[in-house]
Amino acid sequence: MRILLSCLQSLHKHPIPAYKFWEDYFKKGIEEAGHEWIEVKEVDWAEGLVYSDTKRLQEWRDFTWETTINYIKKQQEIEAIDLFLSYLFPQQINSDAIKHIQSLGIPCVNFFCDNVREFTQIPNEFYCFDLHWVPEFKALKMYQKAKLKYLYAPMPVWIPHHQRSYKHSENYGVSFIGSRDVQREALLAQVLSFVPIEIRGSGWDNTPFSSSISSVSKHQSFWQTGINQCKFISHQGTLAWLRKLKSKSIPRIANDTFTNFVKQQPNADEYTAIIQQSIITLGINRYPSYRYPFSNPDTYSRMRDIEAPMMGACYLTEWTEGLEHLYDLGEEIETYRNVDDLVEKIQYLIKSPDVRQKLRYKGQRRVLSEHTVSQSISKIFRVIT
Numbered sequence: 001m002r003i004l005l006s007c008l009q010s011l012h013k014h015p016i017p018a019y020k021f022w023e024d025y026f027k028k029g030i031e032e033a034g035h036e037w038i039e040v041k042e043v044d045w046a047e048g049l050v051y052s053d054t055k056r057l058q059e060w061r062d063f064t065w066e067t068t069i070n071y072i073k074k075q076q077e078i079e080a081i082d083l084f085l086s087y088l089f090p091q092q093i094n095s096d097a098i099k100h101i102q103s104l105g106i107p108c109v110n111f112f113c114d115n116v117r118e119f120t121q122i123p124n125e126f127y128c129f130d131l132h133w134v135p136e137f138k139a140l141k142m143y144q145k146a147k148l149k150y151l152y153a154p155m156p157v158w159i160p161h162h163q164r165s166y167k168h169s170e171n172y173g174v175s176f177i178g179s180r181d182v183q184r185e186a187l188l189a190q191v192l193s194f195v196p197i198e199i200r201g202s203g204w205d206n207t208p209f210s211s212s213i214s215s216v217s218k219h220q221s222f223w224q225t226g227i228n229q230c231k232f233i234s235h236q237g238t239l240a241w242l243r244k245l246k247s248k249s250i251p252r253i254a255n256d257t258f259t260n261f262v263k264q265q266p267n268a269d270e271y272t273a274i275i276q277q278s279i280i281t282l283g284i285n286r287y288p289s290y291r292y293p294f295s296n297p298d299t300y301s302r303m304r305d306i307e308a309p310m311m312g313a314c315y316l317t318e319w320t321e322g323l324e325h326l327y328d329l330g331e332e333i334e335t336y337r338n339v340d341d342l343v344e345k346i347q348y349l350i351k352s353p354d355v356r357q358k359l360r361y362k363g364q365r366r367v368l369s370e371h372t373v374s375q376s377i378s379k380i381f382r383v384i385t
Helices: 020-032 054-078 095-103 124-128 137-145 182-191 222-236 238-247 268-277 304-310 339-350 353-370 373-384
Strands: 002-006 036-038 083-086 108-111 131-134 150-152 172-177 198-200 278-283 315-318 334-336
Touching (some): 002 054, 083 373, 095 108, 137 150, 150 373, 172 268, 182 339, 278 304
Parallel strands (some): 002 083, 108 131, 172 198, 315 334
């Protein structure tokens, strides 16, 4: 099959959270599935996430979609395209362009992995797609309510074959890799009182940060502030707005709480080694959101829940709805539900090398047999053909 791919490929480095790995995971996964990917080399897909200015965003959309459709028409004369597979945010989408692509006989499938965090309902821009690749179990109800066709399939993760081993020497302690946010710091600060954890990621060192949950914003006029507050209430609800106001009085946890546990941020090779060679690789599935009480955060399954077991890690992650559909919990991966549970599981696994080895073997076996990009692509073709 010949797949036209849009997965945040970029021509330049952009000031947005980590995105380059998506291109590698999608492309390598498609190749492993025995399919061919093609791309519009003149288009910078990630650039569409940069603009807050409406005019510049529209200019980007106009150029991007005109260039894409022209490319498709030329390619169709050479060899048929079987699928347009995208990872597009609402602001990047031109519904008319998607319909034009469909009129050329090409089904359009969009992957999106932050439904739970970003949406309370599916955005109108998503309705034009033939199929939605949804990796979050918690998001399925939104797609069902919208009466959209979806495929529940894992996050697209690919690692080289030489890294697909579960027999690793344990050269690191209990490790967490991830950027700092208010929920992660609140959880880890409590755990560090009982067990040491090696922490790696942006924001954990002594870099200055905001003293409250609310991020620091540029100075705005009273009128603009009022407009933004109304938009926030419309999107998130009044209760979330009240929590946002209250959050300004909640102090951030001091940097020195983490000083003795923070390690240098890893490069790509170090990242893999740490995931594989840690006694325990830790996952955290909660996230900051004003839609939920700070003391009772929402959770959803992340990419690490696929990536770490695929690498043969001894993986301990935060329980969230849907994990039981991916793994035999307690046998293939281990989970925790609160601080006490997390501390207890860490202490138990540290003392149980045979259990750690079992989790490495069984977790990797499950993910490589059922949760690869290759299998997800096969499911997509079965649905759309």
